[in-house]
Amino acid sequence: MTDKTITTHLPSLIHRIGSDNTKKAKLVALECGCEIKRIRRSRNWQVAGNEHSFKKLSERLRLSEPEAMQFLIRKIDERLTTYNDKLERIEDKLKRLVIQNSNITLAELMQITNCSITEARFARFDADSF
Structure with missing residues (x-):
């Protein structure tokens, strides 16, 4: 805490x-x-x-x-x-969101977290390899 x-x-x-x-x-x-x-x-x-x-x-x-x-x-x-x-770090948040909902789009990830498209793509790639 x-x-x-x-x-x-x-x-x-x-x-x-x-x-x-x-x-x-x-x-x-x-x-x-x-x-x-x-x-x-x-x-x-x-x-x-x-x-x-x-x-x-x-x-x-x-x-x-x-x-x-x-x-x-x-x-x-x-x-x-x-x-x-x-x-929560942006990378961890993106990864958590992709794991929770595997059908989430890159645009939805960018809207929810205010991240760039490259960060969203990296999170998708990391979650898929996980």
């Missing part, structure tokens, strides 16, 4: 989930090792923590009140997926 701090923005949090749910979410976040705080004096909020605490917070919110905290859960999960995608 990495100790890098991940931050995600929660625009209009109180308007979306309510004041009481925001207070509950702040308490749960502190228990999980995250921090939900307001950005200066605006109506926007942010949640900060490491990868492990983000996963823990998402699970706890999903178990406690999934319908009330849906916005918060979705934002945390979206941030975790983008964070994990950035950690």
Whole structure:
């Protein structure tokens, strides 16, 4: 696990989930090792923590009140997926995609991963020889 701090923005949090749910979410976040705080004096909020605490917070919110905290859960999960995608090397990601779906086209690989055609061809070749 990495100790890098991940931050995600929660625009209009109180308007979306309510004041009481925001207070509950702040308490749960502190228990999980995250921090939900307001950005200066605006109506926007942010949640900060490491990868492990983000996963823990998402699970706890999903178990406690999934319908009330849906916005918060979705934002945390979206941030975790983008964070994990950035950690994976492009070659490994391409190879994984080709192995998962052997009928994927080069254009689809390029669209999903924003890679060049040569990288997509190398990934296809490596997966076929694997």
